[in-house]
Amino acid sequence: MTAYVFPGQGAQFTGMGKDLFDLSEHAKTLFMQADDVLGFSLSDVMFNGSEEDLRQTRITQPAIFVHSTVAFLSAEEPQEPDAVAGHSLGEFSALVAAGAIAFPDALRLVSQRARAMQEAADARPGTMAAVLGLDDATIEAACAEIKDVVVPANYNTPGQLVISGSEEGVATASKVLSDLGARRVLPLNVGGAFHSPLMEPAREALREAIEATRIRPPGCEVYQNVDGRPSVAPEEIKRKLIAQLTAPVRWTQTIQHMQAAGIRRFVEVGGKGKILAGLIKKVDRDLDVEQLS
Structure with a gap:
């Protein structure tokens, strides 16, 4: 069984998507459609913009989404995943x-999400940090004892968890976790406290838009971040998508649940094909991970 997986923020790079545009008429049509939807030339920024241009939240999120989605939809051979995440x-x-x-x-x-997250981050500044070398339970317990806002945000691999919250909360947690034996605590260069309670205004702003969007029963199971488990009912997909902005990304659990369902092959779509591959291999080095070409 094969799962197709798609990276998130951080997968942008200069020139992203230009090869797809040049090689595929279908891809070219999709890029032009994206520009029309957004009302500006996202494709021009993707193909010719600087790293600084691509770091703007209103650009970053649509660019990553368009790049990976166009890569999937314009592949030479039809892709038939058994599951996606x-x-x-x-x-x-x-x-x-x-x-x-x-x-x-x-x-x-995605465009509305980017704007809402940026507005929430501007209203209540926050940050994130990667914690290496501690078990999840230790990090969860330490965060729960801290008065300022700080929570587990990304369960990336066993032994790698990202915390998120106010600048004071993350600073306090970083010191506590270092004292508890973390191998490293690395501040992340991010624009806000993503996947934390500080994103509540963004979640509320996006709720109505998600509820108004038509979601059909998917053609395969969709493993969602909130609980790492598969969804197929449209209302369940919407509920989890709304919850995602303030809930942690349970990527470790997602891969483990896919393994339990019999999935052994993963195809990463978008970025440069190394972000999720590295995380998946740290969950289980025997899993087969490749990039959609």
């Missing part, structure tokens, strides 16, 4: 790949 933002690409959301509808949601 995406890391945070990548969940929107996964839903398109599964046939649950139309490409333009998902892009509108």
Whole structure:
């Protein structure tokens, strides 16, 4: 069994998508459709923009979504996944790949998501840090004891968990976790406290848009971030998609649940093909991971 997986923020790079545009008429049509939906030339920024241009939240999220989704939809051979999953933002690409959301509808949601997250981050600044070398339970217990806002945000692999919250909360947790034996605690260069309670205004802003979007029963199981488990009912998909902004990304659990379902082969779509591959291999080095070419 094969699962297709889609990366989230951090998968952008200069020139992203230009090869797809040049090689495929279908891809070219999709890029032009994306520009029309957004009302500006996202493709021009993707193909010719600088790293700084691509780091702007209003650009980053649509660019990553469009790149990975176009790569999937314009592949030479039809792709037939047994399951799909995406890391945070990548969940929107996964839903398109599964046939649950139309490409333009998902892009509108991604654009609204980017704006809402930026507004929430501007209103209540926060940050994130990667904690290496501690078990999840130790990190969860330590965060729960801290008065300022700080929570587990990304369960990336066993021994790698990202925390998120206010600057004070993350600073306090970083010291506590270092004292508890963390191998390293690395501050992340991010624009906000993503997947934490500080994103509540963004979740509320996006709720109505998600509820109004048509979601169809997917053609395969969609493993969603909130609990790492598969969803097929449209209302369940919507509920989890709304919860995603303030809930942690349970990527470790997602891969483990896929393994338990018999999935041994993973195809990463988008980015440069190394972000999720590295995480999956750290969950189980015997899993087969490749990139969609």
